[in-house]
Amino acid sequence: MGTTQLETVPEPKYWHLKTVLSEALDSEFSVGEILPNERDLAARFGxxxxxxxxxxxxxxxxxxLQRRRGVGTTVAPPRVGVAVDPARHTWPGAAGDDWEPVDAGSTDTVPAPVARLLEAEAAAPVHVVRRNRVTAGRSVAAELLYVPAAVVPGCAEIAAVSAPARARAVLDALAVHALEGRDRTVELGSASAEDAKALDRLPGAPVLVVTTRYVSGGRPAAVAVSTYRADTCRLTFGESEAVSLLAG
Amino acid sequence: MGTTQLETVPEPKYWHLKTVLSEALDSEFSVGEILPNERDLAARFGxxxxxxxxxxxxxxxxxxLQRRRGVGTTVAPPRVGVAVDPARHTWPGAAGDDWEPVDAGSTDTVPAPVARLLEAEAAAPVHVVRRNRVTAGRSVAAELLYVPAAVVPGCAEIAAVSAPARARAVLDALAVHALEGRDRTVELGSASAEDAKALDRLPGAPVLVVTTRYVSGGRPAAVAVSTYRADTCRLTFGESEAVSLLAG
DNA sequence: TAGTGGTCTAGACCACCGG
DNA sequence: CGGTGGTCTAGACCACTAT
Structure with missing residues (x-):
């Protein structure tokens, strides 16, 4: 039979398609340009x-790529470099960051992983602060910050009139402590319905989940769970912020 | 018609299914247990x-979950915490890390983003070292390390007999310099055919791409592009390694 | 209202793994 | 070999956006 074909491992069609499209994007399209619609594209490629x-x-x-229902598919701009780990270790809510406080409330039940990180009982009273991050004019992340009520005993954020003011009250109360350390994990997740709305994505969209634990007085003082849009963000650590912006 | 239904926003079926399955996984299945096959599950849920x-x-x-063709779908163990940023800043290949050198070669053409990070011409000669990372007995990451030939001028890794020895030769030549700094980015990607093989996944599988730039003598000395399995890994930074293992 | 991407169906065949 | 997940098809309808 001596075919010249060696190891006929047929590449999946969608994989080959992706390669072809990717090259076309590099050579024939510019950022923001809209692609033909899916039905036409499918027909064109058979x-x-x-x-x-x-x-x-x-x-x-x-x-x-960026796809929006009712609109179309466009060529996405390069990912935005987002600084996750500035040189100065600071509490969340420090002056000059990109985060805008949204609201704050209290609860008795936090997710089990968060309770573990806080080294607290799942049933202890905890303040929950919601923040959104807007970088370069784009909404890039949503965050839930968990602060045990015991850490900010005098905090009476409930009394504050506006929702953002309630959030600020907790952040300010947190900042009176001395920050000793911080550690982080990054993993892949999918957007909850709530996060999806804040990030202007569909539920289930891929996100990078950054979990930060703040340590003060030898004990965990707060845990932040930040979800970044995985499609548009590149997280940067160390001094690389400027670099990654150039690299875009 | 006064239905009791308010704001009938029909949740997608797959989303609801995911929720149901997720709860079932928590309550009725244990790690490693195999689920019914897809055809049966689909029929069961209609x-x-x-x-x-x-x-x-x-x-x-x-x-x-973990799915393997020809085998089935099993309940996945918790993600492995993988230390990406140990306290001590060291060159890649330092003693005691999880990485095993695989091979090394030379090329004149590096990916454009890498060339930018190296602040070098895309056409300059560069050594490329391939390494794999095995943590807790599981293959978790594959890496390509780019070292400009100018940085390790005496390096004659071509002569080394075995492939791993060639890789070690480059790493050892790199280690003679003083490491001044390091910066990193993390973003979402999809596994190339080659990485997929090293990670025992299908091409296109989601991966966390960690790009590290090593600085020595005031200039970029090397760039590592490490791709971690996004399904099984949680990247840890700072002192959180022990914590994340507990949190698993 | 027309056009887009998002969801869903009911099939078919293929590649891979185990016994 | 039989059973698994992976790929692919040709349709249909829905939700959303812009005009």
Whole structure:
């Protein structure tokens, strides 16, 4: 039979499609340009729409494309470099950061992983602060900050008139302590319905979940769970912020 | 018609399915247990297999499930905490790390983003070292380390007999310099065919891409692009390594 | 209202793994 | 070999956006 074909491992169509599209994006399209619609593209490549969509989904995951229902598919700008770890260790809410306080409330039940990080009982009273991060004019992250009530005993944020003021009250109460240390984890997640709304994405959209534990007085004083849009963000650590902006 | 239904916003089926399955995983399954196959599950929930798969894909993305072709779907163990940023700043290849050198070679053409980070021409000769990271017995990351030939002028790794020895030669030549600093970015990507093989995943699988730039003598001396399995890894920074292991 | 992407279906075949 | 997940099809309808 001696075919010249060696190891005929047929590449999936969607994978090949993704490669072709990716090269086309590099050479024939510019940022913001809109692509033909999915039905036309599928017809042009001779595949089912579902197959084409599989390729588009991958490209969107990689931050190459942006798709919006009712609008179309556009070429995405390079990912935004977002500083996650500034040189100065500071409490959340310090002056000059990109975060805007949204609201604050209290609860007795925090997620189990958060309770573990706080080294507290899941049932202890905890303040929950919601913040959004806007960088370079784009909404990039949503955050829930958990502060045990015991850490900010005098905090009476309930009395504050506006929602942002309630959030600020907790942040200010936190800042009176001395910050000793901080540690972090980064992992992949999918946006909850609530986070999705804040990030202007659909529920389930891929996000980078940054969990930060703040230590003061030898004990965990707060835990922040920040969810960043994975399609548009590149998290930067150390002095690399300026670099990554250039690298975009 | 006064239905009791308010704001009938129909939740997508796959989203609801995901929620139901997620709760079932918490309460009725233990780690490693195998789920019924996709056709049975789809029938049981009264949905098409594609819809069920959409839910399973989300759960796999979140590290809750593990699917292997020809085998089945199993409940995944908690994500492994992987230290990305040890307190001591060291060159790659320092004693005691999890990385095993695989091979090394030379090239004249590096990816454009890498060239930018190296502040070098894309056409300059560069050594490329491939390493794999095995943590807790599991293959978690694959890496390409780019070292400009000018940084390790005496390095003659070509002569080394074995592939790992070639890699070590470059790493050792790098270690003679003084490491001044390091910066990093983390972003979402999808596994290349080559990385997928090293990570025992399918091409296109979601990965966390950690780009590290090593600075020596006031100039970039090396750039590492490490791709971590996003389904099984949680990257840890700072002193949080022990914590995250507990938190698992 | 027309056009877009998002969801869903009911099939089919393929690649891979185990016994 | 039988069973699994992976790929692919050709449709249909829905939710959203802009005009």
């Amino acid at each position: 595949v089912a729409r579902a197959t084409l969509r599989q390729a588009l989904e991958q490209l969107e995951l990689e931050g190459r | 949905v098409a297999r594609a819809t069920l798969r959409q839910a399973l894909e989300q759960l796999e993305l979140e590290g809750r």
